[in-house]
Amino acid sequence: MYLFNPKEEEKEKxxxxxxxxxPIDEEGNKEILELEENEKNEKKSKKSKEKKDVKPLPExxxxxxxxxxEYNDIQLNKKxxxxxxxxxxxxxxxxxxxxDSAFKNEVNIKLEAVKTxxxxxxxxxxxxxxxxxxxxxxxxxxxxxxxxxxxxENLSREHKLHKVDKETFEKLREKYKQEKLDLETQxxxxxxxxxLWIQDLKLEKAELSSERKLNKGQFHAKxxxxxxxxxxxxxxxxxLKKIDTKIKTLEELTK
Numbered sequence: 242m243y244l245f246n247p248k249e250e251e252k253e254k255x256x257x258x259x260x261x262x263x264p265i266d267e268e269g270n271k272e273i274l275e276l277e278e279n280e281k282n283e284k285k286s287k288k289s290k291e292k293k294d295v296k297p298l299p300e301x302x303x304x305x306x307x308x309x310x311e312y313n314d315i316q317l318n319k320k321x322x323x324x325x326x327x328x329x330x331x332x333x334x335x336x337x338x339x340x341d342s343a344f345k346n347e348v349n350i351k352l353e354a355v356k357t358x359x360x361x362x363x364x365x366x367x368x369x370x371x372x373x374x375x376x377x378x379x380x381x382x383x384x385x386x387x388x389x390x391x392x393x394e395n396l397s398r399e400h401k402l403h404k405v406d407k408e409t410f411e412k413l414r415e416k417y418k419q420e421k422l423d424l425e426t427q428x429x430x431x432x433x434x435x436x437l438w439i440q441d442l443k444l445e446k447a448e449l450s451s452e453r454k455l456n457k458g459q460f461h462a463k464x465x466x467x468x469x470x471x472x473x474x475x476x477x478x479x480x481l482k483k484i485d486t487k488i489k490t491l492e493e494l495t496k
Contacts, residue, residue: 295430295433295434295437296430296433296434297434298431298434298435302378302431305373305374305377305378306435306438306491306494308369308372308373309373309377309490309494310486310487310490310491311369312366312369312370312373313486313487313489313490314483314486314487315362315365315366315369316366316486317482317483317486318362319359319362319363319366321479322355322358322359322362323359325355326352326355326356326359329348329351329352329355330352332348333348333352377494378431379428379431379432379435379494379495379496380494380496382424382427382428382431383428385424386421386424386425386428389417389418389420389421389424390421392413392417393414393417393418393421396410396413396414396417397410397414432495435491435494435495436495438491439488439491439492439495442484442487442488442491443488445484446481446484446485446488449477449480449481449484450481452477453474453477453478453481456470456473456474456477457470457474
């Protein structure tokens with residue numbers, strides 16, 4: 242027969258009772274914060290090291306990238322100017338253009354100014370296009386890699402048909418494989434450097450977008466007039482379009 246023992250029950254309760262975790266003291270909190278800070282610093286250091294490990298882009302490649310960006314920027318400027326020309330041309334249909342000589346003179350001056358700028362853009366476009374090396378180096382490397390792959394495929398097929406002996410096959414296979422690897426390494430070095438440039442441009446775009454929002458906020462707060470706001474906003478819009486053109490150009494060139 243089991244006899245109830247109050248002391249045993251009290252002992253069991255004390256054994257089952259979970260242990261309370263010791264509270265973290267101020268020193269413990271300090272250690273945790275230090276660990277978190279160290280982790281952040283390690284991540285920053287790693288990113289900084291990765292950036293340092295990136296090979297600088299050759300000067301001739303950077304020069305070509307600038308030409309490609311400039312060429313596409315000219316296309317954007319031409320579009321803006323043509324839109325402006327069309328906008329001013331509408332004023333020639335205004336009745337004032339027929340009888341108001343001052344208004345007519347003002348419109349004609351604006352038309353000539355925009356036409357002059359368009360012609361300047363076209364001349365600049367011709368000069369830049371003459372300096373462009375097409376296709377861009379990354380595309381040329383891609384073409385060379387495709388050629389090496391084709392060589393390897395042809396070599397393998399001809400070897401299977403016993404048209405190429407084993408020793409020649411192995412020598413040529415190693416040669417083509419190494420050349421392909423060298424080209425892939427060269428392409429990787431170039432595209433990594435170009436992608437860093439793209440990242441910098443995206444950061445610049447984000448900062449500019451923030452400034453544009455600030456301009457809008459200043460207008461609604463009545464700090465600046467509607468005319469100032471509209472003028473600033475058009476400026477921001479064009480600058481953002483130019484950055485987008487640069488990003489798009491570089492992204493296309495990395496493919």
